[in-house]
Amino acid sequence: MGKRGLARRVVSILAISAWLLCATCPPPAQAADAPDPVLAHLLTEARTAAAIPGSCIQPNTERLVRVLCAGSLRVGVRQSYPLFSETHDGTRTGYEIAIARTIATRLRIDVEFVNVEASNRIPALAEGKIDLVVAEMGDNVQRAAQVRFIRPHYYQSQTVLVGPNDGRTGDWTVVNGQTVCVTVGNGSNARMLSHGIRLMLFDTAEALAARLIDGTCQWAAQDDSFFAYYFTLPDFHARFESKFGFSEMPWGMGVARTGSDTLARVLDLMSQIFHRDGVFLAAARANRIDTAFLAQQKDVWSSPTCDTASASTNPDCVLPSADASMPATSFSAAVTTFEAWVGHTFGFELILPMFKTEPAWNLFLDGLVNSLVLVAGALVATLGFAVLFGRALGSRSWPLRCFARGITIVLQSSPILLTLVVTAAALHALAPNSAQLALAAAILALGVSNGSNAGQAISEAYLTLRAESPDQAADGNLFRSALGRSATQIMSFLINAAKGTPIASFIGAPELLTALTDISSFSTGRATTYTLLLVFYTAIVMVVVWLAHRFQVFLERGNRPA
Amino acid sequence: MNQRTEHLLAEVLPHFLSGMSVNFGIAGIALAIGLTLGALFVIARSRGGWIAWVAGAVVALMRAAPTFVIMFFLLNAVPQGGGLPGTLIVAFALVPYSTAYVSDNGSKAIDQWRAGSHLAGLLFLPNIARAFFVLVMSSSVGAAIGVHEGIAVLLHEAEHLHAFGDKLVLFAIGVGCFGIPLQATLAATRFMQNHLGDRAARLGR
DSSP, X not given: OOHHHHHHHHHHHHHHHHHHHHHHSOOOOOOTTOHHHHHHHHHHHHHHHHHSTTGGGOTTOOHHHHHHHHTEEEEEEOSOBTTTBEEETTEEESHHHHHHHHHHHHHTSEEEEEEOOTXXXXXXXXXXXXXXXXXXXXXXXXXXXXXXXXXXXSEEEEEEEEEESSSOOSSGGGGTTOEEEEXXXXXXXXXXXXXXXXXXXXXXXXXXXXXXXXXXXXOEEEEHHHHHHHTTSHHHHHHEEEEEEEEEEEEOOEEOSSXXXXXXXXXXXXXXXXXXXXXXXXXXXXXTOOOHHHHHHHHHHHSTTTSSTTGGGOTTTSOOOBOOOOOBOTTHHHHHHHHHHHHHHHSSOOOXXXXXXXXXXXXXXXXXXXXXXXXXXXXXXHHHHHHHHHHHHTOSOHHHHHHHHHXXXXXXXXXXXXXXXXXXXXXXXXXXXXXXXXXXXXXXXXXXXXXXXXXHHHHHHHHHHHHHOTTOOOHHHHHHHHHHHTHHHHHHHHHHHHHHGGGGGGGTOOSHHHHHHHHXXXXXXXXHXXXXXXXXXXXXXXXXXXXXXXXXXXXXXXXXXX | OOHHHHHIIIIIHHHHHHHHXXXXXXXXXXXXXXXXXXXXXXXXXXXXXXXXXXXXXXXXXHHHSOHHHHXXXXXXXXXXXXXXXXXXXXXXHHHHHHHHHHHHHHHHHHHHHHTTOHHHHHTHHHHHHHHHHHHHHHGGGGGGXXXXXXXXXXXXXXXXXXXXXXXXXXXXXXXXXXXXXXXXXXXXXXXXXXXXXXXXXXXXX
């Protein structure tokens, strides 16, 4: 036997000896406060209780015992949330489905899936229609008051900003001045507003994706879990990319707040073990969802500090609930009472979100003031440009007359939206983009557009007056008479300018339409909000009509011969 | 003509014209509904009494309601936008304006007709042509809710242009395309008004 053969034999003997040594030694002792024995103990107790005759029909029986008695766990899941919970040909698949099945297997019972939506998942728990909900429910302070969240969390999503695939990723600057399509009520909308982003609202995330694909939206913000499926589609992946993420939201399974203490505790312990042993991670990989959070959580729950039975309440281990609450106004209680009174008295639901929270109230007040400034500015600008164009179009200097005529034709031929955008772009070339600049651009665009038309009417009246009295020397008197003769036209263009002011929201002017759209993005009550908006603007225009009539009388009085 | 302008004319113009057809479609729908509803209001206002008062009040409200706000109201206050496509939401948002316009001009035309001035009454027709073009121009507000009309196409294309000058060329093409039919309509309207005025003068003599 050569030296090499001897060495190989020694290594083999050592390896076999080591294996024998390990095989005969006891498994590593679990820490006394590890989650596994506590879980085993709780399950044994529950199974014993379920086996006692009559215990299953007791009214106050713990939910876990009831579930074991029934031999089935009723789990509320979403019917269609790609990669997380889907149904194909009657077969359910997805990460959340896998989790629910694993829990039922550990409990040694069957699982029964019940379809739930975001709107009915918590009531379904409270009414006892389901035992557990696993339906991408974000753990926030508001929901935590209604449902007992299972901690640690089984997933964490974040809002991602999806935009054109041009390689520009990074931070908020990539979306500066753009309109982003979002779903109503998304908790991250308020954060986007704080970065000066304009929002376009949609009811469902599916509508959001459809509008991205058909080109209606260029930018959209939604949970990364939602876009995970779309980025598996080659066409979508080629056209769009995720720019950056923000507003992380931990997802929690939930059980009813009352009568489910033991079930909740058992699920807490199971979740800890699932993280520690990589069960969540394996299920995520099998369903092709992002695993960064789960890999990080595996490290956390494997650490000696967190691999204990009490770690699910340890702030060093478990993530806190997200806090999406906003400070209430001092009069929010009175508003709520008024809403209830209207509902009780008139039988319809009135929701006034703009009066209930401080951010909404501030947006509303700013929008109101800016709208009034905008209307006043548009009226003054229209009148000013009307006089200017009237003078120029009625001028005896033909170059000036031709120039003014050309401008008037261009302005008449340009839809107001285009005039607005061009004016905003021209002003933006002179000064940095801001809310004040948008307001100024809107006032200028509305003024020049309506003023040119009114100016044309003034000049036509002026020319007829000059033709009627060619020997009249004082141009000033003639012009004043022309104002009176064209008063009806001036009035109609002043009203038109006032009616056009909400269009300023298109370029981001912070008037009332913009403000209420922003408020609607993070609150409920869209129907009431937009109805109030319509009433406000209609009332404003009616006031302008009244004022314009008085102004018309004033002009016509000046025109009357002495 | 430089390369950029050639590109704009060759590539963008067909898209823009296709978008403009949406503007005309929206205006057509709004005017058709406006003519129907407006006629009903004309009848109601001509009856006198409380019906005329109510009809007048409703028309005053419709006259004052801003199209842009009505559009957002329909989009947000009606559940799921009533399931309507964007083009119809814009068309319906324009209906209060077209109804009020038809009602006001129709009532005036009937008064003039009854007073024996038939030609003055016939001015209703060129006024409707003018209203149609106001509706075409106003339908551009659809760009704010993602309707693929002419201005939305222009703004979308403008985002791909970096130089302000190039954008202005693009916008000038848009103004030209909207302006030519508008100015032609206005000229035809003026011609018809003059023609009717001359006839009225001849009949008077």
